[in-house]
Amino acid sequence: MYRLLLCTRYLRTRFIALASIISVMLGVATMIVVNSVMSGFSYEMRTRINGILADVDIETNSLNGEADAQQLMARARAVTGDRIEAISATVEVFGLLHFRRGGQWIPRPVTLVGIDPEAESKVSPLQGHLDSFRDIVEDGVVTRRKLRPEGASPNWELTDEALAYRTAWKERQRLFFQPTSSDVDPFDEQPAEQLMPEEPVFDSGEPRGTPNFDEISSEPQQLGTLATANAISAEKPGPAAGPANVTNQGFEWVSQDDDGSQKIIQTSATQEAELAGSDRGADDPFQNLMVPDELIEADAAGNTESDVDAPLHGRLYIGAGLVEILREDPRTGGVQLERMVHPGDDVKISTVSAGSPPEPRHFFATVVDVYKSGMSEYDANLVFCNLEYLQEMRGMIDPQSGKGAVTTLKIRLKDYEDAPDVVRSLQNAFPPHLFTVRTWEQKQGPLLAAVDIEAAILNVLLFLIIAVAGFGILAIFYMIVVEKTRDIGILKALGASSRGVMTIFLSYGLALGLVGSGVGAVLGLLFVRYINEIEALLAIIMGRKVFDERIYYFPSIPTQVNAFMVISVALGAIVIAVLASVLPARRASRLHPVQALRYE
Amino acid sequence: MPAFPQPSTNDASTRHLSAVAIEKVYMKGQHRIPVLRGVEMHAHRGEFLSIVGQSGSGKSTLLHLMGLLDQPTVGEVRLRCEGADGAPTETLRVDNLPPATRDVIRNRVFGFIFQFYHLLPELNVLENVLAPLMIRDSAMKYWKNRREYRDQANAIIEQVELSHRLKHRPSELSGGEMQRAAIARALVARPEILLADEPTGNLDAQTGRGIMDLLCSLNEDHGLTIVMVTHDDAIAEQSHRIVRLANGNVERLEKAAA
Ligand SMILES: Nc1ncnc2c1ncn2[C@@H]1O[C@H](COP(=O)(O)OP(=O)(O)OP(=O)(O)O)[C@@H](O)[C@H]1O
Numbered sequence: 001m002y003r004l005l006l007c008t009r010y011l012r013t014r015f016i017a018l019a020s021i022i023s024v025m026l027g028v029a030t031m032i033v034v035n036s037v038m039s040g041f042s043y044e045m046r047t048r049i050n051g052i053l054a055d056v057d058i059e060t061n062s063l064n065g066e067a068d069a070q071q072l073m074a075r076a077r078a079v080t081g082d083r084i085e086a087i088s089a090t091v092e093v094f095g096l097l098h099f100r101r102g103g104q105w106i107p108r109p110v111t112l113v114g115i116d117p118e119a120e121s122k123v124s125p126l127q128g129h130l131d132s133f134r135d136i137v138e139d140g141v142v143t144r145r146k147l148r149p150e151g152a153s154p155n156w157e158l159t160d161e162a163l164a165y166r167t168a169w170k171e172r173q174r175l176f177f178q179p180t181s182s183d184v185d186p187f188d189e190q191p192a193e194q195l196m197p198e199e200p201v202f203d204s205g206e207p208r209g210t211p212n213f214d215e216i217s218s219e220p221q222q223l224g225t226l227a228t229a230n231a232i233s234a235e236k237p238g239p240a241a242g243p244a245n246v247t248n249q250g251f252e253w254v255s256q257d258d259d260g261s262q263k264i265i266q267t268s269a270t271q272e273a274e275l276a277g278s279d280r281g282a283d284d285p286f287q288n289l290m291v292p293d294e295l296i297e298a299d300a301a302g303n304t305e306s307d308v309d310a311p312l313h314g315r316l317y318i319g320a321g322l323v324e325i326l327r328e329d330p331r332t333g334g335v336q337l338e339r340m341v342h343p344g345d346d347v348k349i350s351t352v353s354a355g356s357p358p359e360p361r362h363f364f365a366t367v368v369d370v371y372k373s374g375m376s377e378y379d380a381n382l383v384f385c386n387l388e389y390l391q392e393m394r395g396m397i398d399p400q401s402g403k404g405a406v407t408t409l410k411i412r413l414k415d416y417e418d419a420p421d422v423v424r425s426l427q428n429a430f431p432p433h434l435f436t437v438r439t440w441e442q443k444q445g446p447l448l449a450a451v452d453i454e455a456a457i458l459n460v461l462l463f464l465i466i467a468v469a470g471f472g473i474l475a476i477f478y479m480i481v482v483e484k485t486r487d488i489g490i491l492k493a494l495g496a497s498s499r500g501v502m503t504i505f506l507s508y509g510l511a512l513g514l515v516g517s518g519v520g521a522v523l524g525l526l527f528v529r530y531i532n533e534i535e536a537l538l539a540i541i542m543g544r545k546v547f548d549e550r551i552y553y554f555p556s557i558p559t560q561v562n563a564f565m566v567i568s569v570a571l572g573a574i575v576i577a578v579l580a581s582v583l584p585a586r587r588a589s590r591l592h593p594v595q596a597l598r599y600e
Numbered sequence: 601m602p603a604f605p606q607p608s609t610n611d612a613s614t615r616h617l618s619a620v621a622i623e624k625v626y627m628k629g630q631h632r633i634p635v636l637r638g639v640e641m642h643a644h645r646g647e648f649l650s651i652v653g654q655s656g657s658g659k660s661t662l663l664h665l666m667g668l669l670d671q672p673t674v675g676e677v678r679l680r681c682e683g684a685d686g687a688p689t690e691t692l693r694v695d696n697l698p699p700a701t702r703d704v705i706r707n708r709v710f711g712f713i714f715q716f717y718h719l720l721p722e723l724n725v726l727e728n729v730l731a732p733l734m735i736r737d738s739a740m741k742y743w744k745n746r747r748e749y750r751d752q753a754n755a756i757i758e759q760v761e762l763s764h765r766l767k768h769r770p771s772e773l774s775g776g777e778m779q780r781a782a783i784a785r786a787l788v789a790r791p792e793i794l795l796a797d798e799p800t801g802n803l804d805a806q807t808g809r810g811i812m813d814l815l816c817s818l819n820e821d822h823g824l825t826i827v828m829v830t831h832d833d834a835i836a837e838q839s840h841r842i843v844r845l846a847n848g849n850v851e852r853l854e855k856a857a858a
């Protein structure tokens with residue numbers, strides 16, 4: 001009884017004990033907050049990565065891909081039974097994205113993914129990541145409604161807004177754009193003056209590019225009647241682009257319509273010219289891409305003369321991170337996200353062809369949508385392209401069968417629990433020297449492991465903080481024991497046992513730990529609960545956002561409270577507090593009563 | 601001088617607490633510091649015994665040994681135990697008992713009073729007085745008996761005339777009040793023997809006299825055996841018998857009046 005009484009009395013009358021309570025409390029609270037935020041981030045990240053990636057990927061080891069996608073899919077389905085929900089056959093290849101900004105072409109290294117949006121959206125929630133399918137919310141206010149009807153599935157059609165933007169942009173270009181010598185194409189190493197012929201030139205750029213450059217240059221006659229507007233045929237090989245040594249400075253495409261009448265397919269040429277920013281023509285390999293007749297035919301059908309602004313055949317979803325930059329507003333000082341490319345714009349894509357040796361391929365494509373998953377790693381890297389077009393551009397279509405090759409099969413499972421099993425059977429079915437079969441977790445192994453290790457290290461460090469608090473308790477308890485030496489003697493004179501005296505100090509430590517970790521846990525949980533409000537308050541006090549969602553991609557700070565974590569942290573703190581009080585308590589219990597009584 | 605049927609110091613049957621050939625040697629590094637050299641002393645039941653001697657003569661040391669706060673280097677401490685429930689009364693050696701047993705004996709048989717009162721500063725007067733009972737019982741048992749104990753404590757506090765200071769902390773009391781609280785604490789567990797180490801040493805003469813009167817009346821009214829250490833001969837005069845310590849030995853100076 002006296003133990004309890006004295007213990008609580010010491011607790012109440014010793015302010016120094018408050019210090020150790022606070023240190024325990026802060027330690028526990030910090031650990032809970034940090035852990036919750038860390039696991040919130042980690043959880044969010046995992047769900048996002050999982051949302052972007054398919055459950056299981058089968059990748060060919062070569063860039064050429066495997067010719068028969070259907071057969072591959074059938075094989076995958078055959079070996080896994082009915083555990084597969086959906087498969088999407090894609091082409092994945094590295095590439096370069098170029099977009100115009102301020103009169104310059106800005107290149108970005110990208111991963112080019114040729115997809116069929118229909119199939120892809122069954123494998124990963126593509127739709128939720130596309131800008132036009134989402135409301136845009138700023139500061140809790142919807143600033144733009146979604147542009148696509150409810151329930152629409154992703155496709156390569158431009159939204160009305162994008163088309164309107166495109167038309168306006170084209171219009172502006174037509175009205176104001178004057179070619180200047182400073183406007184140099186990234187592929188163009190020739191001095192600008194040389195590239196500026198006196199006469200107006202018509203470029204032959206086609207919305208529909210050719211699958212193979214060599215084919216074009218070797219058989220230009222096949223491509224319909226060529227009405228050269230310019231006689232100059234300077235043999236200027238394209239610099240980097242070896243195969244782009246098409247000789248014509250500029251020309252018009254004239255194609256034979258069904259009725260026999262000639263039709264000048266100038267539309268896309270103009271378009272290309274504008275896009276490229278000048279009519280330099282021949283030196284730009286893009287402008288000389290020639291296409292077989294039938295393709296032009298198809299084009300002509302699609303793009304009537306009046307429809308000069310029609311989007312190109314190459315269609316893209318580009319990652320937001322590729323085209324967004326944070327810019328400080330000089331007036332307000334605030335940071336603003338500026339998007340440099342909008343749906344409706346045309347951009348250039350460079351990649352390599354299939355086959356060996358791989359050869360450079362370039363084409364223009366129209367941006368259909370902006371892809372934003374919230375994972376900067378993907379948003380700043382991925383460009384989705386229409387599968388057939390990419391296959392065509394890379395020469396992956398078998399001229400005989402007409403089947404396009406694919407490099408990657410993305411698989412969604414009915415139940416992700418099956419993943420290890422499925423991977424095993426797929427690995428047996430797809431020889432490892434040709435294919436790599438991995439779950440998304442294996443694919444992201446290093447990243448996920450890094451996050452886990454980060455969390456583990458942080459936990460160790462934070463636990464050290466509590467250990468430091470423990471040493472604080474030790475020191476403070478020693479002090480209290482020394483201060484209480486006389487009282488310990490009195491208690492012993494009154495008949496208290498050594499064990500009883502020890503219990504006083506042990507339970508004192510326990511009480512400190514309990515109160516400290518209890519209050520700490522409550523504090524930590526409250527902090528976690530109101531972390532976004534606290535962040536807002538801090539933002540007001542400091543005059544700037546602490547957690548900028550545009551940088552971190554999360555609308556609010558994600559947290560995830562794990563009951564087990566909270567309990568183990570609290571228990572750990574209590575154990576440390578008790579352990580820290582063991583030494584002083586033993587010292588107290590071993591005090592000789594007489595010595596304690598003589599102590600003044 | 602209170603009338604006390606002066607027993608013969610050799611009458612073994614009335615011996616209550618005895619120090620038998622006690623030697624106490626402190627070790628200071630390699631040096632042996634003998635403080636007591638074969639002290640033989642008996643306190644009889646109901647006796648008010650004073651131990652006097654010069655400062656440093658080992659009075660406190662002897663008292664601590666007899667109160668089982670310390671163990672003698674050589675010799676025995678004997679306690680006459682009233683056989684409860686018909687058990688025979690016998691004299692037992694108590695200094696070599698296991699610590700837990702000595703703790704219990706300290707709690708039940710002895711009451712201590714110190715020169716510097718030694719109250720627990722965190723507890724108020726009532727709680728200080730109740731401390732021995734709290735130490736005796738487990739929390740459960742104490743809680744069950746708390747009314748009874750409280751009444752007991754209140755009665756004793758009334759006896760030492762401190763009822764108006766129940767809720768005061770020791771720091772809010774005068775020296776005399778603190779000593780009276782300490783006496784109440786020593787008595788609350790109904791001890792058989794009261795060991796007092798210079799109970800008046802820190803008090804003015806008037807207050808000291810009050811304390812002495814209290815001790816004398818306790819001795820007379822309740823037959824409490826009291827062993828008191830003092831270096832004030834005037835105070836010692838009020839006891840039945842005086843034992844003088846010098847050079848670690850007893851200088852037997854029976855009172856002239858006896
Ligand atoms: N732990 C110890 N180690 C060494 N010597 C000690 C120790 N405790 C006490 N002494 C010595 O024993 C002697 C007796 O001390 P004690 O306190 O019993 O004297 P005392 O008679 O009570 O004196 P006073 O009247 O001043 O209280 C002293 O000389 C003291 O120095």
Ligand SMILES: [Mg+2]
Pocket residue numbers: 659660661797
């Ligand atoms: Mg002394």
